[in-house]
Amino acid sequence: MLNVIQLLPDSIANQIAAGEVVQRPASVVKELLENSVDAKAKSVQVIVREAGRNLIQIVDDGVGMTETDARMSFERHATSKIRSSDDLFRIRTMGFRGEALASIAAVAQIEMRTRRAEEELGTLIRIEGSDIKAQEAISCLPGTNLLIKNLFFNVPARRNFLKSNSVEMRHIIDEFQRVALANPEVAFSLFHNDQEIYNLPAGKLSRRIVDMFGKSYREQLNFCEEQTPYVTVHGYIGKPESAKKARNEQFFFVNNRFIKHNYLHHAVVGAYEGTLPEGSHPFYVLFIDIDPSHIDINIHPTKTEIKFDDERSVYAIMMAAVRKAVGLYNLSPSLDFDSDVNFLAGVRPKPVSTDVNVNRNGNADSKSATSGPGSARPISPSWASGATQQPANERTSLRNESLDKAAGSSFDIPRKADHKPSVNNWQTLYEGVAGNASPSPGPVAQPVEKGDWLGPAKPAPAITEPPTAESEPITLGSRANQLQVSLESPEQDVPVLVDDDNIVQIQNRYLLAPIKSGMLLIDQRRAHERILYDQFHASLTKRNGASQQLLFPKTITLMPVDFQLALDLRDDLTNLGFEFDELGANTFVIRGVPALIMGENEEELFANLLAQLRADTGRLKLDRIESMARSLARRSAMRYVNRLSTTERKALVNQLFASANPSYTPTGEPVTVVLSLDKIAGLFR
Known part of the structure; x- marks a missing residue:
């Protein structure tokens, strides 16, 4: 019987090893940078062309190599750091397995110049696909100069699977950052297509x-x-x-x-x-x-x-x-006796002297203060805790506010401090509660848009007299009213609102609406995310996103990795409504933003969107349009946790139920929850 098992040739074995070590150009940069650090280099220069496809050059001023070491460095498992098996448990250097240069040489064209400082001449070695083409003595600077040309030139399949230049360059920048952060005592510089991206002098970690x-x-x-x-x-x-x-x-x-x-x-x-x-x-x-x-x-x-x-x-x-x-460093929230900075935004502030409970000696109450740095907790605003400490005029003011609190404090975050509460229309809060009277058509019965948190109560229908055109309540049309379905029927799965005029907002975060089977709870931020996602996805698909021009263009300087990402996604960002131009190294001038998200800090919005896209690109396997629509919707929906007027609540519900999938966000998080009557009744048992 013929023998069928044989040893692989070195060239094939090196290509197999290259599949693990050299996954993309960034892998080459990482391995060669670590070799330069191990060589005790004080300055390392990285030059890249076409995101590493055509050229990767690493120049360092390390100890260099002799002619024999230069030749041996390209052999498999050749290393200067391992002498016995015990050395495997005492490794403090970067490269030690001796596979990097051999694997790179198997899939690229390499030219290496190296010289030790004490020698007059250095060594030049040229290798293509593991085959040594030349080895000779030359005159060169001390250290090592490695040129990696035409990566994967002999493995076309691997070269075709490389991503776009911007994506591959982002990976190179990531690897460069990691090595540079780990070695702040070494000067690093990075150039891409003759453009300087980083120039980092040697120094302390904080400066790096x-x-x-x-x-x-x-x-x-x-x-x-x-x-x-x-x-x-x-x-x-x-x-x-x-x-x-x-x-x-x-x-x-x-x-x-x-x-x-x-x-x-x-x-x-x-x-x-x-x-x-x-x-x-x-x-x-x-x-x-x-x-x-x-x-x-x-x-x-x-x-x-x-x-x-x-x-x-x-x-x-x-x-x-x-x-x-x-x-x-007092990074955690701490008690402040001179200001109200520890209170949540939107909470009705009190005078400075009554921000927290303070005894007659000026010391903090033991229930509010803690001892030891870093152990303080955020203060939960509570009006009951400081009521007894307040002057008489403030107690009177709080009594006048009690009706407002009864109507809305448990649902909505109170109004701004400079808006004084009004108690002129307090009678309207009780009209219709017991079914005793209908609100009068006069000015008193009109809802106050800024202060009517629950909205006017719906009057009870008269029993003895038939309703007339004048006495019937007027209901504004809403898409949600057209959904003539109910959860009580097995074939109907979309809730129908009983009355969209009584949509209640809870803590500026949730909306509560009555339906036939109970109550419908809507997450306000997730509802906005679903609505914005549909709009952004349509803009990207149809390439017709509206842009709002800025009166004063904004200049923003980004990290190099985000700058490369913005260049790669320029067409899609333009379709969303962004308009920007290059203004130098890693700098853009923003001239327009999507009309759907006006009112935000333009520089922060642009930078945060790129950061979100970078995170989603590495985590999700989505096409570009889907990823961008999700990222911008998630980023823009963050600012929608605020107070909505009655008209805005109805519009939000209307737009939500106009969506193809109103029950879930693009990432699968629930938007609505139904509290059935049985579930509500069970809470009181």
Whole structure:
């Protein structure tokens, strides 16, 4: 019988290894940057053309290599860092498996120039597809200069699966940022198509963060450090108010190696003790120094995932370090006896002297204050807690406001402080409650748009007299009234509103409307998200998004990765209604925004949309139109948690039920919930 098993040729084995090591141009940049850092370089320059398809050049001033080392570096499993199996448990450098250069040489054309400082001549090596084409002595600068040309030139299938230049460039920038953050003592620069993207001088970590992400980060950086015999944690964390929805500015480094670790991220978020907005992620750059024998870094081909032998201890130390920094720099909410900044926006403020309970000695009440930094909690506004401390004129004012509170304080956030409550029409609050009288047609019976939170009560129908045209209530038409279906029937699944004039708003967040089978509860923000998504999706599909021109154009400077994303999505952003032009490196001038979302900060809207798109691109497998419509709808709907007038409530419900899917958001979250009569009755048992 013939033998069928044989060894693979080195060229094929290298291509197989390249499939794991070299996934895209960013993989090449990562491996070569780590090699430069291991070579003790003080300055590293990265030059890229066509997002790495045509050229990737890494120039460093490291120790360089001899002629023999230069030739051996392209052999498989050739490394200067492993001598015995015990060395695998003491690894502190980046590359150690000896596969990077061999794998890259298998799928690209490589030209390397290298020289040691103590030698007069250096070495030039040319390789194409693992075949050495030339090796000779040349004159060159100390260090190493590597040129990677025509990546995947001999593997057309892999080259065809590369994404657009902007997407591949974003991945290169991500890898560049990680290596640059891990090594702030090394100067880094990045050029793409002869345009400078980053020029980072050597310095401290804080300066590296500001140089990389912008001057706005200078105000939010707070140092974090915790030392234990087992592990040391140090780095910088951001303030809670600077947290972002997109999770793309969180960096963990273990022994200067970037890692991804959801367990440790949970520890950091938990240390903020509820001070973060819902769904937001804080900025942090945290370094973990630990004995290499306690970790396993070789469990993933890209070495971005590691295992600790005692994850619980690392989790606890990480949380303690961040919690200490949060308290030390007063990042959590604290009591303020001179202002009302701790109260929620929209709550009716009281005079300065009565913001919190204070005893006669001027000390905070023990129920409100806490001892120790970082342990304070947000203050929940409560009118009952401070009633006895108020002067007589304020108690009188509160008594006059009691009717307003009875009508709407439990449902809507009160009005602004400069709007004095009116009690002239208090009789209208009780008309129709007991079915005793109908409101008079005079001015007293008219609803007050700004202060009538529940709307006028519907009068009880007269029993003895038939209704006339003058006595019948006038109902404004609504699309929801045309839905002649009921939940009580098995074939009907859309609720019909009994009366859309009595839609109640609860805490500026929910809408409550009566239906035949009970009550319909609508999430106001999610309803706006569903409506905006339908409108944005139609604009992108039909390419007819309306744009509102800005009277004064706004200039915005973005991170390089977001700048590249905006260039890639320029046509789609224009279809939405954005109008912008390039104004230099990483800078745009915004001349117009979508007409559907006027009233927001244009620079913040544009930057947040790009950040959301970047996050969705990596997480969701959606086409571009779907992703953009979802991202902008989610981002724009955040500002719709506010007070709505009666007309606005009806319009919102009308538009919601005009949607093809009013019950769910584009991401599948429920928009409406039906509280049946049986469920309501069960709450009182």
